[in-house]
Amino acid sequence: ASWKESGNERHVTAYDVADMKSSAPESLPVKTGDHYSSLRHKRYPLPFTLRLKEFKVEFHPGTDVAKSYESAVEIIKPDAKRDARIYMNNPLRDKDYTFYQASYDIDAMGRKYSTLAVVRNAGRILPYIACFTVFLGLTVHFLMAAFRRKRI
Incomplete structure (x- = not known):
């Protein structure tokens, strides 16, 4: 997208909605002042809590390519708790929700974290x-x- 003001062209970065790694708002200058905007998926609250207990990643020998990765999670509901594993090609299904092990990354402090894709399909x-x-x-x-x- 682009923004034009008095003949000068200012570019506004449009984030890839599928990636969503950058959630920093983008400044949009207008005559009334700066406005900020960012793109993100619509958020739906889960009817339970999902807590990551442990994350493991295994690499192919001699490469940085992941061979497998898995998340050990705890599902906490008002009436019960249970442990589950989510790993590649083996999602966690709980009622209308399916949790897929989508990817992983390493933060600035060197800690590995898990990215889960959540699908609600009633x-x-x-x-x-x-x-x-x-x-x-x-x-x-x-x-x-x-x-x-x-x-x-």
């Missing part, structure tokens, strides 16, 4: 119901065809 059972309905329909269709052949 209708995640619908594809299973649809597949079962198709399976049931195909079974009935083939059975009806088999009985018709027997009569002829």
